[in-house]
Amino acid sequence: MIKSEARKQLLAQRKNLTANECLKLDDLLLIQLQKQDWSNVHCVASFYPLAHQNEPNTLLFAKYLKAVIPDLIMAYPIVHVSDLTMQFYAETETLHQNKYGVMEPLPTQLIQAQFIDAILVPLIGVDKIGHRIGFGKGFYDKYFANFPKDRPRIGVSYFEPIPNIQDTHEFDVPLTYCITPWNSYEF
Secondary structure (H helix, E strand, O other): OOHHHHHHHHHHHHHOOOHHHHHHHHHHHHHHHHOOOOOOOOEEEOOOOOHHHOOOOHHHHHHHHHHHOOOOEEEEEEEEOOOOEEEEEEOOOOEEEOOOOOEEEOOOOEEOHHHOOEEEEOOOEEEOOOOEEOOOOOHHHHHHOOOOOOOOEEEEOOOOOEOOOOOOOOOOOOOOEEEOOOOEEEO
16 A cells, blocks of 8 residues: 555544544553563653544653653654754643644753654554654654664554555655554564
């Protein structure tokens, strides 16, 4: 399946989820997240969920991680539309909304890629070898080019992987893991 077809189908499925279904799926995702090895993790990069897009509630995951990892630093992206790049900044209480409707922290404490121990990655879908379907701007693939290869890139999805994305590109960086409500995949 090509990305544009998969994106359209999966977004439609996600849009049709009710608020109660999303809450249940988030609880199941949290169980899968709890099964991951978080030892030696001091900084986790994540993303603020788009509620109107029915994205998984990563704020729930951050709350859990902060409860089990002393002095955990959570980092969130700020995107730079001009060159389609992003940087991660330490979580702040004050947020602002970017042009895509995504919440961003205040850019007060930049977290360099080498200090991020794991990254939770937004996605619309993933295939069975870890290629993700995002919104098509390439922010994460560009970021991954400089992200340490030995650090986990963990996709978070309400849906199981599709068999194959046919139109991947040489700059697409596969995930190392993906959690779904029912399974955890290692690629």
